[in-house]
Amino acid sequence: MSYEILRLIWWALLGILLIAFAMMDGFDLGTAMLLPFVARSDVERRVAINTVGPVWEGNQVWFILGGGAIFAAWPALYAASFSGFYLAMFLVLAALILRPVGFKYRSKLANLLWRATWDWTLFVGGLVPSLVFGVAFGNLFEGVPFGFDADLRFHSEITLFSLLNPFALLCGLVSVSMLSLHGAAWLNLKTDAAVQRRARGVMPFAAIAFVLLFAVAGFWVWHLQAFQITSPAMHDGPSNPLAKIVVASTDGWFANFGVHPILWLAPCIALLGALAATLLRRTPLLAFLASALVPAGTIAAAGCALFPFLLLSSSNPGASLTVWDASSSKLTLEIMLGAVVIFLPIIIAYTAWVYRVMRGPVTADQIVRDSKTAY
Amino acid sequence: MDIVELSRLQFAATALYHFLFVPLTLGLSVLLGIMETVYVMTGRTIWRDMVRFWGVLFGINFAMGVATGITMEFQFGTNWAYYSQYVGDVFGAPLAIEGLMAFFLEATFIGLFFFAWDRLSKIQHLVATWALALGTNLSALWILIANGWMQYPVGARFNVDTMRMEVTDFMAVLFNPVAQAKFVHTVSAGYVTGSVFVLAISAYYLLRGRHAEIAKRSMTVAASFGIASALSVVVLGDESGYTAGVNQKMKIAAIEAMWDTEPAPASFTVFGLPDMAGRKTDFAVRIPWVLGLIATRSADKQVPGIDDLVKLARTRIDSGLLAYDAILQIRKAPTDASARAVLYAHSADLGYALLLKRYRGDIENATSDEKDRAANSTIPDVPVLFWSFRIMVGLGFWFIALFAVAFWLSARRELNRHRPFLWAALLSLPLPWLAAELGWIVAEYGRQPWVIEDVLPTFLGVSSTAASNVLFSLLGFVMFYSALLAVDLFLLVKYIRLGPDHVVGG
Numbered sequence: 001m002s003y004e005i006l007r008l009i010w011w012a013l014l015g016i017l018l019i020a021f022a023m024m025d026g027f028d029l030g031t032a033m034l035l036p037f038v039a040r041s042d043v044e045r046r047v048a049i050n051t052v053g054p055v056w057e058g059n060q061v062w063f064i065l066g067g068g069a070i071f072a073a074w075p076a077l078y079a080a081s082f083s084g085f086y087l088a089m090f091l092v093l094a095a096l097i098l099r100p101v102g103f104k105y106r107s108k109l110a111n112l113l114w115r116a117t118w119d120w121t122l123f124v125g126g127l128v129p130s131l132v133f134g135v136a137f138g139n140l141f142e143g144v145p146f147g148f149d150a151d152l153r154f155h156s157e158i159t160l161f162s163l164l165n166p167f168a169l170l171c172g173l174v175s176v177s178m179l180s181l182h183g184a185a186w187l188n189l190k191t192d193a194a195v196q197r198r199a200r201g202v203m204p205f206a207a208i209a210f211v212l213l214f215a216v217a218g219f220w221v222w223h224l225q226a227f228q229i230t231s232p233a234m235h236d237g238p239s240n241p242l243a244k245i246v247v248a249s250t251d252g253w254f255a256n257f258g259v260h261p262i263l264w265l266a267p268c269i270a271l272l273g274a275l276a277a278t279l280l281r282r283t284p285l286l287a288f289l290a291s292a293l294v295p296a297g298t299i300a301a302a303g304c305a306l307f308p309f310l311l312l313s314s315s316n317p318g319a320s321l322t323v324w325d326a327s328s329s330k331l332t333l334e335i336m337l338g339a340v341v342i343f344l345p346i347i348i349a350y351t352a353w354v355y356r357v358m359r360g361p362v363t364a365d366q367i368v369r370d371s372k373t374a375y
Numbered sequence: 376m377d378i379v380e381l382s383r384l385q386f387a388a389t390a391l392y393h394f395l396f397v398p399l400t401l402g403l404s405v406l407l408g409i410m411e412t413v414y415v416m417t418g419r420t421i422w423r424d425m426v427r428f429w430g431v432l433f434g435i436n437f438a439m440g441v442a443t444g445i446t447m448e449f450q451f452g453t454n455w456a457y458y459s460q461y462v463g464d465v466f467g468a469p470l471a472i473e474g475l476m477a478f479f480l481e482a483t484f485i486g487l488f489f490f491a492w493d494r495l496s497k498i499q500h501l502v503a504t505w506a507l508a509l510g511t512n513l514s515a516l517w518i519l520i521a522n523g524w525m526q527y528p529v530g531a532r533f534n535v536d537t538m539r540m541e542v543t544d545f546m547a548v549l550f551n552p553v554a555q556a557k558f559v560h561t562v563s564a565g566y567v568t569g570s571v572f573v574l575a576i577s578a579y580y581l582l583r584g585r586h587a588e589i590a591k592r593s594m595t596v597a598a599s600f601g602i603a604s605a606l607s608v609v610v611l612g613d614e615s616g617y618t619a620g621v622n623q624k625m626k627i628a629a630i631e632a633m634w635d636t637e638p639a640p641a642s643f644t645v646f647g648l649p650d651m652a653g654r655k656t657d658f659a660v661r662i663p664w665v666l667g668l669i670a671t672r673s674a675d676k677q678v679p680g681i682d683d684l685v686k687l688a689r690t691r692i693d694s695g696l697l698a699y700d701a702i703l704q705i706r707k708a709p710t711d712a713s714a715r716a717v718l719y720a721h722s723a724d725l726g727y728a729l730l731l732k733r734y735r736g737d738i739e740n741a742t743s744d745e746k747d748r749a750a751n752s753t754i755p756d757v758p759v760l761f762w763s764f765r766i767m768v769g770l771g772f773w774f775i776a777l778f779a780v781a782f783w784l785s786a787r788r789e790l791n792r793h794r795p796f797l798w799a800a801l802l803s804l805p806l807p808w809l810a811a812e813l814g815w816i817v818a819e820y821g822r823q824p825w826v827i828e829d830v831l832p833t834f835l836g837v838s839s840t841a842a843s844n845v846l847f848s849l850l851g852f853v854m855f856y857s858a859l860l861a862v863d864l865f866l867l868v869k870y871i872r873l874g875p876d877h878v879v880g881g
Contacts, residue, residue: 053486053489053490054486054487054489054490054491055483055486057441057482057483057485057486058479058482058483058486060441060445060482061474061478061479061482061483063445064444064445064448064474064478065471065474065475065478065479067448067449067452068448068467068470068471068472068473068474068475069471069474070452071451071452071459071463071466071467071470071471072463072467072468072470072471072472073467073471075459075460075463075464075467075539076460076463078451078452078459078463078467079452079456079457079459079460079463079838080456081452082449082452082453082456082459083452083453083454083456083838083839083840084840086453086838086840086844086848087844087847087848089449089452089453090453090844090847090848090851093445093446093449094851094855096442096445097442097443097445097446097855097859098442099442100438100439100441100442101438101439101442101859101862101863103438104434104435104437104438105435105438105862105866108435108866108869108870109866109869150706151538152460152537152538152539153457153460153839154456154457154460154838154839155839156839156840238534238536238537239537240536240537240538328463328464328467328468328541329464329534329537329541329542331541331542331543331545332464332465332467332468332541332542332545335468335542335545336468336471336472339468339471339472339475339476340475343472343475343476343479344475347475347479347483350480350483350484350506351479351483354483354484354486354487357487357491357494357495358486358487358490358491358494372877372878373427373489373492373878374490
């Protein structure tokens with residue numbers, strides 16, 4: 001397999017891992033975000049929390065695996081994005097650290113203040129990552145100021161406040177509305193009575209908010225400055241981001257969509273998925289599957305628009321990281337592809353088994369019965 | 376403090392915090408598997424109650440392990456960006472495979488372990504428990520393959536076109552002898568931690584005269600598993616010493632505070648006060664032959680002392696500078712074949728030239744004095760290593776003694792009759808954590824000034840972010856982790872006091 005094909009496969013795998021993370025961990029982030037709104041009494045809160053109790057830990061591994069896969073396959077991207085977005089990453093990590101302890105410790109004491117405190121940490125632990133991931137995607141389109149010296153040491157002028165610009169915040173809201181919808185669709189599927197009723201009530205609002213915000217973001221992207229590589233194509237050259245020329249493009253970020261109109265499917269899937277989820281909310285399983293399409297379409301649309309860019313430098317466009325010059329060596333990409341081909345089907349198989357074992361709604365009766373062992 | 380010191384402090388703090396939770400997870404997961412196997416084989420429900428009780432404590436600890444582990448996966452990128460860029464081609468792969476092969480297994484089956492007692496058959500639940508234990512242990516394997524490569528960077532080569540280390544032989548990375556020895560040593564240490572935990576808390580119950588049936592059975596399991604693990608830690612710790620002796624001679628010399636090369640076989644210093652400035656060890660008490668036998672597995676091979684290793688480093692700096700000059704030439708004329716040949720011949724010493732970057736950017740013009748200083752900078756902190764190592768080894772022998780007594784008493788069914796033993800077991804509770812943390816200090820602090828032994832100096836590996844950012848995150852993590860640790864300990868103590876009846880009774 002050529003180096004060029006391997007890089008393309010790993011670009012697709014990067015997208016697939018991000019989509020899997022947004023689909024799987026997305027609904028439990030969304031559930032945590034909706035906790036104060038859909039569940040009022042302690043038992044209702046526990047019902048909502050216990051819908052994700054047995055599965056959130058496995059879901060979160062998609063995030064860990066995403067980090068590991070970026071490290072292994074795109075080390076320059078791993079180094080640049082995580083050190084460049086330093087304080088934003090710290091916020092995400094701090095929020096994600098709260099989740100394991102929040103889930104595990106909340107119901108270990110009966111004290112109401114204790115439980116209310118953990119409910120808030122779970123809410124923050126759901127909201128902050130959802131928002132920051134969206135903000136990060138927004139900054140991918142705008143570019144961030146960075147470069148490399150001759151030793152390929154990364155340096156940047158990025159600050160937390162420069163990341164929190166209007167377009168990026170809009171993308172953050174797209175992400176929050178998307179994961180709220182997904183979380184509501186999950187609760188609609190996995191609960192009954194009042195929690196289910198309230199979650200179902202959230203779905204139209206979340207879906208409409210997503211559709212509007214996504215459309216505004218798309219319109220805004222149309223007017224953002226895009227870039228293109230003008231130096232001769234070196235798709236199987238060494239991974240050195242300083243060997244190319246990048247200039248501002250007049251075609252905009254939708255140029256790839258013009259060349260390959262089939263790519264329009266991605267944003268259409270996102271929009272139709274959101275509408276279908278809310279229209280089908282009385283058939284919860286179908287609605288949940290529809291809402292799972294939303295992150296898939298959204299992330300695929302963003303990735304296809306940016307291709308071949310991974311991380312755009314606004315101050316030094318030539319130093320931008322692309323699919324062709326930010327990857328690992330050919331051997332590492334081959335080894336890692338082998339590992340993915342072997343282990344991903346196994347992961348999917350046992351994850352599917354766990355969901356099958358844990359199928360069916362969580363009810364207030366179950367919580368009262370298993371009060372000591374449930375979350 | 377500058378960004379290098381802040382970043383090192385943050386990594387040390389977050390890694391040491393993380394490793395407060397990991398060894399207990401490693402050990403207790405296997406103990407849960409053993410107890411549940413007994414339950415499935417005998418059908419006696421007391422064994423299921425034991426699994427559920429120890430499982431609650433396991434869960435409280437596991438949550439903290441996961442929470443502090445998230446930081447570790449991303450900290451290389453946030454704080455060690457140049458490190459990630461320079462060695463990510465090699466180092467990233469084991470971390471990613473850890474996620475694919477191990478952490479997914481562990482994190483998926485822990486859900487079934489806690490939530491699916493009523494939904495699975497006995498055998499199915501047992502499979503879930505063992506899958507959890509297997510995932511936990513495989514996770515340690517891949518992390519230690521990554522860490523082993525930092526100690527002994529085999530199977531990789533510097534590529535001037537990408538300015539980084541790249542894999543040439545993945546099998547060598549996988550079957551790195553240092554990684555294999557470290558893996559067995561570390562998981563055995565985890566088993567000892569789990570066994571001491573179960574032993575100590577059971578001893579507490581027996582001292583109080585509570586839950587005697589569960590406590591005695593738990594102690595028997597912990598004693599049998601613990602004695603095997605404690606022997607394995609010491610024997611395979613010795614194997615670690617041997618493999619380190621092959622590659623990290625400076626680390627061995629520093630652990631032994633051995634300034635001069637002795638005639639073979641070298642003696643082992645039991646006690647002494649190492650003096651960094653005077654380059655001598657005061658009040659040394661030595662046992663002849665022992666070090667030479669451990670480090671070289673022979674009576675006639677020498678163990679080199681610190682002073683000779685510094686002289687060797689000085690020659691490697693000159694050799695490394697030839698490689699560095701070649702890189703500068705290749706940058707001007709990328710097709711210069713003779714420069715590439717020079718680089719290839721000297722690239723194993725390139726890291727030694729990079730040590731000079733601490734003193735000046737244009738290291739090709741380094742003075743002789745700067746080269747001497749760089750060579751001297753290869754000496755790690757001798758007193759810290761000397762004492763960390765000795766306390767760790769002493770604790771290792773204490774665990775063997777403790778488990779041997781426990782095993783003997785358990786065989787004679789006298790576990791609850793000897794209060795001094797029960798007190799010794801209870802008071803030993805914090806010791807495996809102390810030993811494990813000291814072990815990491817020996818391994819990582821002993822590798823300084825390298826982040827990748829002989830390849831990349833630690834101070835070059837940091838990110839170019841603002842020092843104030845790192846100070847902020849360091850303080851944030853320490854406060855955050857300390858608060859969560861307090862909650863964790865509070866809950867553990869509370870659930871230990873409540874005892875098994877609370878968890879399984881009704």
